[in-house]
Amino acid sequence: MDELFDVHTHFMPPRLLRRVWAYFDEQGPLIGRPWPILYRGSDAERVELLRSFGVRHFTALAYAHRPGMAVALNEWTLDFAARTPGCLPSATFFPEPDVLAHVDAAIAAGARVFKVHLQVGGFDPREPMLAPVWDRLAAAAVPVVVHAGSGPVANGFTGPGPFGEVLRRHPGLLAIVAHLGAPEFEGFLDLAGEHPGVHLDTTMVFTEFFGGPPASLLPRIRALGLAGRILLGSDFPNIPYPYTHQIDSLRRLDFGEAWLRAVCWENAARLFGVEKMS
Structure with a gap:
């Protein structure tokens, strides 16, 4: 692919990123397996690597896992x-007092995408103080x-049930479910079928390291991709294999060039209102 739009990449304050890498290096309790991060170096070096892979648009997803983090993360x-x-x-954002004010400030400063990690954050997306936040994002x-799937380790707030209730209460919400909702692929595909604002990203899915959904779900994934609802994600730089392996894994599905082009560029470009660059 000549141009890629990756909706799931991470750039964070250096101190926080070093902590994340140390967690992976030590195979923390949510990892549980060797996970050698392939892409380290400075922010500038990692941006240039993305561009060398053909990535023209990407995100800087950071996520608050406790109160008092979100404002500083958003500034960075x-x-x-x-x-x-x-x-x-x-x-x-994180469920805490003034969370709506934090979100409003970020939107006023130009935020075009948010990230929440229900597994790492360990919070319930149905928390009442988040209701006006979901409404604001929808409006x-x-x-x-949203990392809402239970992989690699479930907690009481992961899986399609809790976030599915959020979607039912806030039907206009535009959500991108990370990792195709792994391992509850079918449940999150069902949510995408029920809610037109639900998208899924391909982050790590179908790679040799991660695996993917059962073959019986592939026709639904193909259809959703062509319908604009599946987007390219990678988890760069926190991946243990070459970046291009994600693209090769999608190509091996043999869904055709139209599907690959839609997933790797067109669907995200449409969602975020980005024009083609060449």
Whole structure:
């Protein structure tokens, strides 16, 4: 593919990123297996690597896992996007007092995508103080990337049930479910079928390291991709294999060039209102 739009990449404050890498290096309890991160180096070096792979637009997904983090993270990620061509202004939030004010401030500063991680954050997306946040994101048509699947380790707030209730209460929400909802692929595909604002990203799915859904679900994945609802994601730089392996894994599905082009560029470009670059 000549041009890629990757909706699931991570750029974070250096101190936080070092902690994330240390967690992977130590095979923390949510990892449980060797996970050698392939792409380290400076922010500038990693941006240039993405561009060398053909990535023209990407995100700087950081996620708050406790109270008091979101404001500083948003300041950093929004500043990073402002000085990094091709990076979508990205933000996060956590259920805490003034969370709606934090989200409003990020949107006013230009945030075009949010990220929440229900597994790492360990919070219930149905938390009442988040209800006005989901409404605000829906009204502003700002998508949110949600790690809602139970992989690699479930907690009481992962799986299609809790986030499915959020979608039913806030039907206009634009959501991008990370990792195709692994391992509850079928449940999240069902949610995508029920809610037109639900998208799924391909992050790590179908790679040799990660695997993918059963073959019986592939026709639904093909149809959703052509319908604009599946987007390319990678988890760069926190991946243990070459970036291009994700693209090769999607190509091996043999869904055709139209599907691959839709997933790797057109669907995200349409969702975020981005024009083709060449």
